[in-house]
Structures are given as C-alpha cells and as structure tokens.
Amino acid sequence: MxxxxxxxxxxxxxxxxxxxxxxxxxxxxxVIPVSSNDQTSETIATIGETSIxxxxxxxxxxxxxxxxxxxxxxxxxxxxxxxxxxxxxxxxxxxxxxxxxxxxxxxxxxxxxxxxxxxxxxxxxxxxxxxxxxxxxxxxxxxxxxxxxYNIDVSYHLSHIIVETENEADLIVEELKGGSSFEALALEKSLDEFTANSGGDIGFVSKDNEFISNEYLEIAPKLSEGEWSDPFKVETGYAVILLHERLEGKSYxxxxxxxxxxxxxxxxxxxxxxxxxxxxxxxxxxxxxxx
Incomplete structure (x- = not known):
C-alpha cells in the first residue's frame, strides 16, 4: 500500500x-428553546382514527x-x-x-x-x-x-454533464448561456448516473486522479471559477465541465x-x-x- x-x-x-x-x-x-407552553400531548399526525x-x-x-x-x-x-x-x-x-x-x-x-x-x-x-x-x-x-x-497537487473542483452527441452538448451550452442551472441540467440530461443526482459534481480532481479523462485536466486550468467549458469529446460521448474552485498546489x-x-x-x-x-x-x- x-x-x-x-x-x-x-x-x-x-x-x-x-x-x-x-x-x-x-x-x-x-438550538431553539422549547416554549413552556408546548404540550407534549399535542397530536402531530393522524392515521384514520388513531393519532401520534x-x-x-x-x-x-x-x-x-x-x-x-x-x-x-x-x-x-x-x-x-x-x-x-x-x-x-x-x-x-x-x-x-x-x-x-x-x-x-x-x-x-x-x-x-x-x-x-x-x-x-x-x-x-x-x-x-x-x-x-x-x-x-x-x-x-x-x-x-x-x-x-505533505505535497498537495493543484486541484480543480469540477462538475460535468455528459451527453451522447456534440449537438446535444451544444444545446446544453446554449441553455447555460440562457440562464439555466448547471446542476438542474446535469440532473435532467447527464448520462453519468454516478454524478447526475448531485448536479454533476465530481469533487476535486488532480493529475493523480485515475478516474478522470486527461481532457478534463487540460481544459480546467483554462477556466475561471464559475465558468463552463465548450463541449469536448470523451470516451462516453461529449462533456461540458464547470469549474467551481481551483485549489493551488503547495508543499508543506x-x-x-x-x-x-x-x-x-x-x-x-x-x-x-x-x-x-x-x-x-x-x-x-x-x-x-x-x-
């Protein structure tokens, strides 16, 4: 190990x-103080003729x-x-x-x-x-x-959306330019089932990450925080990525x-x-x- x-x-x-x-x-x-007037016998749910x-x-x-x-x-x-x-x-x-x-x-x-x-x-x-x-x-x-x-590599907090075709990816970018939420589009359209439910969030990635395509780490350094990329080809289709934060590398x-x-x-x-x-x-x- x-x-x-x-x-x-x-x-x-x-x-x-x-x-x-x-x-x-x-x-x-x-912590919210409980009022002395609160009654523990208060009914908070009813199921037919019974209550809790x-x-x-x-x-x-x-x-x-x-x-x-x-x-x-x-x-x-x-x-x-x-x-x-x-x-x-x-x-x-x-x-x-x-x-x-x-x-x-x-x-x-x-x-x-x-x-x-x-x-x-x-x-x-x-x-x-x-x-x-x-x-x-x-x-x-x-x-x-x-x-x-004690050496931290430069890392990028990214989200992504994966779709099948370049045309679909272009439409994603147009929707983003129109004000659509990246998270909502990822949830609705991304093919990556592992990240779609979290708005496409893939967390922080660096050069040591074995699960991210090299293209991500080639494009991420060119983005400003809060900026998304143009579509690019990946193994499973076409991707659009969003840079949330750049974490500078450092040696302690x-x-x-x-x-x-x-x-x-x-x-x-x-x-x-x-x-x-x-x-x-x-x-x-x-x-x-x-x-």
Missing part, C-alpha cells in the same frame, strides 16, 4: 467521525438515538472545557492547511462545518497527547520518509507540519485511540444513561 493510499484510509476514518461530530456542532449553534402525539414521537426518538446523541453532546463540551483548562488553541492557519488536504482528497465540502470539525479533532488530539514528547530526530525522520504526504515544510507529526506518532504509540470517553472522569461527567 502506497503512502498516499494509507493516508487516504486514515482520512476516511477521521471523516466518518467528523460527519457525526459536525452534525452535533451545527445543531448546537441552532409529540410525546410518543419524542419517546421514540430518544429510544432510537438518545444515548448516542447525548454522548456526542457531552464529548463536545468535554473537549471544549479541557481545551480551555489546558489553554490549547488551534490557529486559523492550521485549520486552513487541514482543510486544504481534505479538499484535495475528497469531494466538495461545507467549509464552515468542516472548519468546526477539524478544530474539534485537533483539540481532542492535542488534549490526548499533551504530555507526550517525541524526539525531534524521530519526527524529522517521519517527515522525510513521508514527504509526499517540516516546520509547517511538525505538530501534526508529533500528534500522529503519539497517537500511534497510544494504539491510535482517539476517544473522548476516557476524559469524562476528569470533568466529573454524570449522565442519564450512567444511572
């Missing part, structure tokens, strides 16, 4: 956790998702309070660097939510490894051995990623365990399910 493939696997594992945490981080910012009350609905939600939901909320609070206790912060520069790596390897992201997720993950790793010292020599050796992991120095390397080696020495629950005791956590 190559270094970049291994790195992709690691990021996939982190991303699974990030989606869960990100959901609760976003919910925390949008808000109380029944909430009880079912708690039964299915209550424990995990509460656990995630506790974890977020524990990490935030411990970070404040130990004066651990994450700079915008570090978050932007991590975000750039995610972007270069995965599809389009909700950047606001992902910044919160990345911050949470780094804070947790810093808390868990705060007392671990890794020799400078070991960290430098790791960097030299895995230097390719040892000093740039030194702390990330320290955390990674430290976590490996801890069997890679990145969990909040062992920290609950320090924060005197008690909860409903612990009764």
């Amino acid at each position: 190559s270094g970049k493939t291994l790195w992709s696997v690691i990021f996939c594992l982190v991303i699974i956790n990030c989606f869960t945490v990100g959901y609760f981080l976003s919910k925390e910012r949008n 009350t808000r109380e029944q609905w909430m009880a079912e939600l708690e039964s299915r998702f209550g424990k995990e939901t509460l656990k995630e909320l506790i974890n977020i609070r524990v990490v935030e309070e411990l970070a404040e206790k130990y004066k651990i912060t994450v700079s915008d520069e570090v978050i932007e660097r991590e975000l750039a790596v995610y972007k270069s390897m995965y599809n389009s992201l909700d950047e606001g939510t992902w910044r919160d997720q990345i911050r949470y993950s780094i804070l947790l790793e810093e808390i868990l490894t705060r007392d671990v010292t890794i020799p400078e020599k070991e960290m430098k050796a790791f960097y030299e051995k895995n230097k390719d992991l 120095s040892y000093e740039d990623v030194k702390e990330q390397i320290r955390r990674q080696i430290a976590l490996e020495q801890m069997d890679g365990s990145v969990a909040v629950e062992p920290l609950w005791e320090e924060m005197n956590v008690t909860w409903f399910y612990g009764k």
